[in-house]
Every structure is written in structure tokens, then in C-alpha cells.
Amino acid sequence: MGKVVKVTITRDKDSRESKGLAFILYLKKEDALKAADIMNGKEIFGRTLKCSIAKDNGRTKEFIKRKEYKNKTRCFECGETDHLSYNCPRNKLGNREPPPKKKKNRKPQVNFHNIKRTKQVKVTKETEESDGSGEDPALESLSHVIAENFRNPPLNDVGMSSKKKYKQDSYFSDEEDLD
Structure with missing residues (x-):
């Protein structure tokens, strides 16, 4: 009958028994209308169902969010x-x-000790292989230097790229700030 987004069953707070009322949120309005027509008057577990479309109060978005139970x-x-x-x-x-359980996507950690060691190893190998000038012969042209920088971008002080990240302020006010 369509994609069900959320089912809310009303229960008594003390006994946790169902009060016999449930709200089913469908992804599409057409699916909800179809389900209400099909299920209205059906009998399940000895009870006759009464299905109707609830009036929209404009708050459906807050009920779509997954509820986190702390206890x-x-x-x-x-x-x-x-x-x-x-x-x-x-x-x-x-x-x-x-x-x-959802898998957490973690960003790869940069190990600063390994970066320094690999640079030192490269320098020693380059100096051994070069003709004594101290530079790598493969990096003599500008295109080789650009390609090398593209493959291994330079790191800033923290080891991350220099791209700034902006976090949106959670407080919104429609009044002017008169500072």
C-alpha cells in the first residue's frame, strides 16, 4: 500500500497498554488515501478497524525524525x-x-610521525641517487613539480587541508542586532 514512514501507537503511560489508536505516516499522500480506503471496516484480532485521514496540522516533519531513546x-x-x-x-x-547498527564513517587519521619519516627517507634516497646536486632529476621540469604537488598536496600546520569549514549558528532572530 505504499512506503510507511512512521507508526505511532498511543499507549497508557502506566500500564503501557494500547489505547486502540494509532497514527500511520505514509511517504506519499496517495498511498495514505489508498490504505485508508482498503483498511476501513476490516477486522483484525477480533476488532473492526476505522481508518481515516487525519487533518494536517503542519507538524509532520518533526514526527518523521527518528526518536532517540536514552533509557x-x-x-x-x-x-x-x-x-x-x-x-x-x-x-x-x-x-x-x-x-x-549503522557503520560510522571516520575520516582517515593523519600520523605526523610517519609523514616526517617518509620525507626524511625520500630526501636520503634522492641525495644518494642524484648526481650530487641535491635535487631530484625527475622534478626538474615545472610539469613534474605540479604533478607531484597534485599527488601529495602540501599540509598546513594541523595536517589538514586549508579549506575553511563553516558551522551554521543554531540561534536565529528576526530582530536587528544593534551592536
Whole structure:
């Protein structure tokens, strides 16, 4: 019936029992209309479903964001502490697999000690192979120097490229700053 973005089941705060009301957010409006027409009046688990389209209050974007649960010591289905909601015995649809953990993309670390050592090794090899002038004969032309700098860009003081990174200010005001 379409791509489901999020399902929110309303529950009692104390008993964690379902109140019998759920909100299903679809990616496309047409899919939501189709699902409401098909599922309205169907019977599931001995209950008759009533499906309708909720009025848009303009806040759907904040509900699409994935919710982060800080306290992962108790089950969000029943409130007990010996298991998580993926393996809850009260889950009527059965156990399910937890989502796979995302791999973190880390930037490669630059080791300054290895950079200095490789430069020293190159210098000693170059001086041994050269004819005594102290320069590498392969780097005599400008095109070779440019190609070498392109392959091994010069590093600044911190070991990173000199490209500036800007972070957007999280505070926004529509008033003028009169400093």
C-alpha cells in the first residue's frame, strides 16, 4: 500500500497498554488515501478497524525524525526491565530483529610521525641517487613539480587541508542586532 514512514501507537503511560489508536505516516499522500480506503471496516484480532485521514496540522516533519531513546534498560511495550521491545512476550505480532547498527564513517587519521619519516627517507634516497646536486632529476621540469604537488598536496600546520569549514549558528532572530 505504499512506503510507511512512521507508526505511532498511543499507549497508557502506566500500564503501557494500547489505547486502540494509532497514527500511520505514509511517504506519499496517495498511498495514505489508498490504505485508508482498503483498511476501513476490516477486522483484525477480533476488532473492526476505522481508518481515516487525519487533518494536517503542519507538524509532520518533526514526527518523521527518528526518536532517540536514552533509557534502553526497559521494554517500551510493557515496561519490564528484563528484555527489550524486540523480544517482548506481549508483542502480538511476534519477535522481530533489531535494526542493523549503522557503520560510522571516520575520516582517515593523519600520523605526523610517519609523514616526517617518509620525507626524511625520500630526501636520503634522492641525495644518494642524484648526481650530487641535491635535487631530484625527475622534478626538474615545472610539469613534474605540479604533478607531484597534485599527488601529495602540501599540509598546513594541523595536517589538514586549508579549506575553511563553516558551522551554521543554531540561534536565529528576526530582530536587528544593534551592536
